[in-house]
Amino acid sequence: MKIHEYQAKALLAQYGIAVPRGKVASTPAEAQQIASEIGGKVVIKAQVYAGGRGKAGGIQMAASQVEAKRAASQLIGTRLITHQTGPEGVPVSQVLVEEASAVARELYLSILIDGTSRLPVMMASEAGGMEIEEVARSAPGKIFKSYIDPAIGFQPFHGRKLAYGMNLDGGQVAEATRLMANLYKLFVDKDCSLAEINPLGVTADGKLLALDSKLNFDDNALYRHKDIQELQDKKQEEPLEIQAHDWGINNYVKMDGNIGCMVNGAGLAMAVNDLIQYCGGRAANFLDIGTLNNTERVVNSFKMFVADPRVKAVLVNIFGGMARVDVIAKGIVEAYQQMSIPFPVVVRLAGTNVEEGERILAESGISLIKAKDFCDGARKVVEATKGRMK
Amino acid sequence: MSILVDESTRLLVQGITGSEGSFHTQRCIEYGTRVAAGVTPGKGGSKHLGVPVFNTVAKAMAETGANASLMFVPPASAADGILEAIDAGMPLIICITEGIPVLDMVKVHRYLKGKPTRLIGPNCPGVMSPGKCKAGIMVGEIHLPGNVGVISRSGTLTYDVVSQLTSLGIGQSTCVGIGGDALPGSTFADILQLFQADQDTKAVVLIGEIGGAMEQEAAEFIRHKMTKPVVAFVAGSTAPPGKRMGHAGAIITGTAGKASEKMKVLSQAGATIAPTPAEVGLTTKKVLGNL
Numbered sequence: 001m002k003i004h005e006y007q008a009k010a011l012l013a014q015y016g017i018a019v020p021r022g023k024v025a026s027t028p029a030e031a032q033q034i035a036s037e038i039g040g041k042v043v044i045k046a047q048v049y050a051g052g053r054g055k056a057g058g059i060q061m062a063a064s065q066v067e068a069k070r071a072a073s074q075l076i077g078t079r080l081i082t083h084q085t086g087p088e089g090v091p092v093s094q095v096l097v098e099e100a101s102a103v104a105r106e107l108y109l110s111i112l113i114d115g116t117s118r119l120p121v122m123m124a125s126e127a128g129g130m131e132i133e134e135v136a137r138s139a140p141g142k143i144f145k146s147y148i149d150p151a152i153g154f155q156p157f158h159g160r161k162l163a164y165g166m167n168l169d170g171g172q173v174a175e176a177t178r179l180m181a182n183l184y185k186l187f188v189d190k191d192c193s194l195a196e197i198n199p200l201g202v203t204a205d206g207k208l209l210a211l212d213s214k215l216n217f218d219d220n221a222l223y224r225h226k227d228i229q230e231l232q233d234k235k236q237e238e239p240l241e242i243q244a245h246d247w248g249i250n251n252y253v254k255m256d257g258n259i260g261c262m263v264n265g266a267g268l269a270m271a272v273n274d275l276i277q278y279c280g281g282r283a284a285n286f287l288d289i290g291t292l293n294n295t296e297r298v299v300n301s302f303k304m305f306v307a308d309p310r311v312k313a314v315l316v317n318i319f320g321g322m323a324r325v326d327v328i329a330k331g332i333v334e335a336y337q338q339m340s341i342p343f344p345v346v347v348r349l350a351g352t353n354v355e356e357g358e359r360i361l362a363e364s365g366i367s368l369i370k371a372k373d374f375c376d377g378a379r380k381v382v383e384a385t386k387g388r389m390k
Numbered sequence: 391m392s393i394l395v396d397e398s399t400r401l402l403v404q405g406i407t408g409s410e411g412s413f414h415t416q417r418c419i420e421y422g423t424r425v426a427a428g429v430t431p432g433k434g435g436s437k438h439l440g441v442p443v444f445n446t447v448a449k450a451m452a453e454t455g456a457n458a459s460l461m462f463v464p465p466a467s468a469a470d471g472i473l474e475a476i477d478a479g480m481p482l483i484i485c486i487t488e489g490i491p492v493l494d495m496v497k498v499h500r501y502l503k504g505k506p507t508r509l510i511g512p513n514c515p516g517v518m519s520p521g522k523c524k525a526g527i528m529v530g531e532i533h534l535p536g537n538v539g540v541i542s543r544s545g546t547l548t549y550d551v552v553s554q555l556t557s558l559g560i561g562q563s564t565c566v567g568i569g570g571d572a573l574p575g576s577t578f579a580d581i582l583q584l585f586q587a588d589q590d591t592k593a594v595v596l597i598g599e600i601g602g603a604m605e606q607e608a609a610e611f612i613r614h615k616m617t618k619p620v621v622a623f624v625a626g627s628t629a630p631p632g633k634r635m636g637h638a639g640a641i642i643t644g645t646a647g648k649a650s651e652k653m654k655v656l657s658q659a660g661a662t663i664a665p666t667p668a669e670v671g672l673t674t675k676k677v678l679g680n681l
Contacts, residue, residue, distance in 0.1 A: 268546040
């Protein structure tokens, strides 16, 4: 799960990490008010769940409160398109108004879980202010890492290694180490999947200041962090994905094609989408229906397809293991009873209780296109979108 | 022969009295797996599905000689269940549970270091040695005893691949689901090593997916240590970057995480890449024909 920059900075501040003075505004008038409270130059930053805001015009400088109001009015209520969003962009409903900080240097600091060592790794670089992937490509020697063993937690030596790596000096090393210890505590306390401060500014008088921050959280751990769950801004997410989630379909991702897919299992769902493309079509979505003991999620998946005007045909591909094919079949029948389904549906069933599932579908009298395996299913659903098969 | 589980496996089921634990324990018993014990704290002393239930893993092992654990414990307490089994000296733990917090697994991995326990999963379908032992949630009937090892990050895609193999008359020595999480207990390279050492495995089918770098590690192993042929497919060519595709580990964050990149690296290491997920069986047949 993602949160906004202003929320991330509030969490950093709670953990004793210095951030610029600022507040979030939902209207240009509020932005002006905050700018006048801060006084002097301010930065107006669009609050969206996407990187690349600066280049996209989502971050503006304002020398006065009037300029702050103007900048805010240019951002609030618009959609920001960055290299990380689709062409439709993401909505800007709030801006962060912050004092403009003069910094001598911009550093990089982050914590994430390293898949190879299976440990949290803290990464630091003196090449801050740019994407770390780019630093990794252009100057890998400038990235320093400390792997943190959970048996001992974050220790000062982890911090010194990184602080000296970033060429900090004197008292800055101790200050940076304290900041890193605080960031690690936040990472562990809140089950972050990423805690990034970029850039981490070094001010003219040598203080460290978190100028921008990104905090992501482990979805699997949200059950124990009600406070974090409440921070989610659903308007930033893809509407179809939010709709799916509200209907109990947690593994739905919007894709750019016109074939609705309902599959059990993430790997099989990805493979089905790959195969559809191989057969000359494009999936409208990735949908892993998961394991189910009732028909509701099947019916809701069909509601999703009906609600998505792009969908021209649907492929249901179920290989029952934990998921029982008879339950899926009952769900399909219920979906046809509850709504008008205006597109052809191709069905491929296999696995646990498949005979019962086939019997339920046959007795329902619903006109479905049957597929014998998932290659056949992909081929038939692509044909169906072209109107060659009913 | 086979790897990990066989006729000598005496299975313990952690979470045996829950609904999923019950359903799948029953199916394992029907397949012929020797289910020696169950553990559900608070239900020790009772019997469930004819299997004696204990309060702790240590007691269950001491009294029944159980030598592998299959876990159906819910995500919030699953890591604790794994730690308990490691502490008891369980040689093999197969964790089916999906949704365990990553930081819980960091602790598990730390505790595993230097211990004799092997962990498979979490978020996996389990391990199957056809005709010998089913320790998981996979459909028993689609398997056929034979000489091809199967390793996969996916559950249902593996069922599909196994069906392809079986329908072509190609049996399996053991099928191992290593799971869809970012921090699996055993990696592709770990299991490839076991298949390389297993004299009854003649070839291996590897089913990867987007995210992480486990396929790259597997490629390294194949290049330097593997003498048996490997057939591979990596799912998620059409997955958009930055989106979690169901599995916690299936998210493209850099070039290494892409399906095309993984298939390229595996191919360069000597694996034969199946052109589509529907042709893994046929590709394996061709490779076996060339042996």
